[in-house]
Amino acid sequence: MKSIVFAAALLAAPLTHAAEFASVVPEKSSIAFVTKQMGVAVDGSFKRFKATLAFDPAKPQSATAQFDIDTASIDAGGAEANDEAKGKNWFAVQQYPTASFKATSVKALGPGKFEVRGPLTIRGKSKEVVAPVSFKQDGANGVFDGALTIKRLEFGLGQGMWADTDTVGDEVQIKFHIVAAPRK
Numbered sequence: 001m002k003s004i005v006f007a008a009a010l011l012a013a014p015l016t017h018a019a020e021f022a023s024v025v026p027e028k029s030s031i032a033f034v035t036k037q038m039g040v041a042v043d044g045s046f047k048r049f050k051a052t053l054a055f056d057p058a059k060p061q062s063a064t065a066q067f068d069i070d071t072a073s074i075d076a077g078g079a080e081a082n083d084e085a086k087g088k089n090w091f092a093v094q095q096y097p098t099a100s101f102k103a104t105s106v107k108a109l110g111p112g113k114f115e116v117r118g119p120l121t122i123r124g125k126s127k128e129v130v131a132p133v134s135f136k137q138d139g140a141n142g143v144f145d146g147a148l149t150i151k152r153l154e155f156g157l158g159q160g161m162w163a164d165t166d167t168v169g170d171e172v173q174i175k176f177h178i179v180a181a182p183r184k
Contacts, residue, residue, distance in 0.1 A: 020183045022183040031176050052065070057142075063103065068100045071098060072091075113133075122156075127150070143178070151171060
C-alpha cells in the first residue's frame with residue numbers, strides 16, 4: 001500500500017510545480033498542411049502567424065489559445081502555386097487576410113494528451129473543429145503537437161474549376177507544432 005501512495009505522490013509532484021506556458025516561440029513553431037493533388041500528397045505551410053496561449057498542465061480546462069494566420073504567407077511549394085493560393089478562388093487574401101482559431105475548451109484525455117475545441121475561421125466561414133493535441137515539456141519550454149482534418153470546400157477554398165475534388169482533394173490535414181516558454 002505504501003508503494004502505491006508513494007507512486008501516486010511521484011506522479012502528482014510534477015503537476016504541483018507545473019509552469020504556465022504563455023510565450024509562443026515563433027522561430028521554433030510551425031503551422032503546416034497536407035493536401036492531395038490528383039491523389040499525390042502535397043505539403044505546404046504558413047510562414048507567419050500570431051499565437052497567444054495560456055496553458056497550465058495542472059489546469060488544462062482553464063487554458064486559452066488563439067491563432068491568427070497570415071494567409072498571404074502561404075508556401076504551397078512554388079511561386080505559381082503560392083500566387084494561385086492567394087487568389088480569389090482559394091484564400092482571397094485581399095478580402096480575407098487572416099484565418100483564425102480560438103479554443104473554447106480544452107479537455108484532458110490522459111497524460112500529455114488533450115482535446116482542443118473551437119471555431120476555425122477561413123474566408124469568413126467558421127466551423128467548430130476538434131484537434132487532438134499532445135503536450136510535453138522540453139527543458140523549460142512546453143511543446144504542443146497536433147493535427148486535424150478539414151474539408152476545404154466547407155470554407156470556400158477552391159472555387160470555380162478548383163471545386164473538382166478529383167484534381168484537389170476535399171480533405172486537408174492541418175498540422176501544428178507550437179513551442180511556448182513559461183510565463184515569467
